[in-house]
Amino acid sequence: MGMKTEEKLIVKGKRLDGRKPEDIREMEMKVGVIPNANGSARVRFGDTIVVAGVYGARPLFPKHLQESDRAIIKCRYNMAPFSVEDRARPGPSRRSIEISKVARLALEPALFLEEYPETVVDVYMEVLQADGSTRVTGINAASLALADAGVPMKDLVVALSGGKIDDTIIIDLCGKEDNYSLADIPIAFLPRKNEITLLQMDGQLMPEEVKGIIKNALKSGQKVYKKQKETLRRKYKE
């Protein structure tokens, strides 16, 4: 976001890790990694690793938090102290509180919460290793964990980040690109109807560039969607 670096982030159409602008990092997904939770998933995008756990629907107390006609969803995004090179101070920060909220808003439209009135669905996203795009990786993990937990869903939630370096539009930013790119946009959407549930922007872009990034993210998101579907099916295949 405008920070200066000596290093060129894109050289001859290739990025720092040798990817083309529209390439996604290597993905690895697994469901059922936390036996105690109702549903769980671990998702890796390159060097970013997030574990998500879902508990519930379960009884909610204190009673004044309950909604009489639907379940509420509680999200918690947290970075482990060892997830970054400098130690991350444990506990909620301004940043993690914001990400918890936008993750909740990104997941909520995909769920049939009205089936469990007066209850809560708890979603925990723990970043074990951070190398850019942690919030979208967290949302991908939470989506898999929710499906694994058997919470009724309209669709899976697919998330991906886009951005801009020099004049090139890129997809799935890594840590360095995240820090030094001109702009980055995390996007979450429901792939069946391409309904966007999360759209944030950091940096400065022209309207056409924003449109271009959204278009590219929706297109590349299909690869993430396919991987999510494969992962869920694999659990019941062996």
Add this chain to the structure above:
Amino acid sequence: MMTEAREVVLPGEVLGTTKEIRASYGTFVEDDKIISKFLGIPKKRGDYLSVVPLSGVYVPKRGDKVIGFVTGVEKVGWVVDINSPWLAFLSLSEAVDEFVDLKRTDISRYYDVDDIIYVQVSDMRGGNVQLSMKNPMARKLKGGVTVKITPSKVPRLIGKSGSMINTIKEKTKTMIRVGQNGVVWISGEKIEKAIKAIKMIDEKSHVIGLTEEISKLLSE
């Protein structure tokens, strides 16, 4: 050694149109399309298409017999955890047949915190679940151990007219009670072996040819 697995559908997957078939449990309709709500196994029965979830919480239904843990003693009844999104209430009149003078008796003499009870769901409205002991099978379960399995897999554990659960009972010489809510109570000789078999059914319920594998495990 694994045999073929059943077909699995995912949330958001289109299963058909309302012109061909009617939507039933585990699905929803959007623009004439029938779409799955769960990660589960699709089932066609007559005119209806439903999805049986492979995981999920227990939603109480009237008439279900469940195993609950007493978590609180109130003035005129007990609060019971029935492994579902809602806590259930067992009122004194539904639990005890004799006259109870509330001024003189502490009702924890009937059921106390941490007691395990086999009980029937008598009513369910919104988040309000009422229980009843007025069923010949209902009673307090003393001793033994409990394990939890996925509630949607309870029919698989019981088997056709109890075939699966009876095999486990005979081979391990145990007494087993299965609640619709996925709580299983076991007491008897080879408890560990019975738990192993039950856990295996929970994990591999979607596999065809499970009965043979279980009988193999039990006769080891």
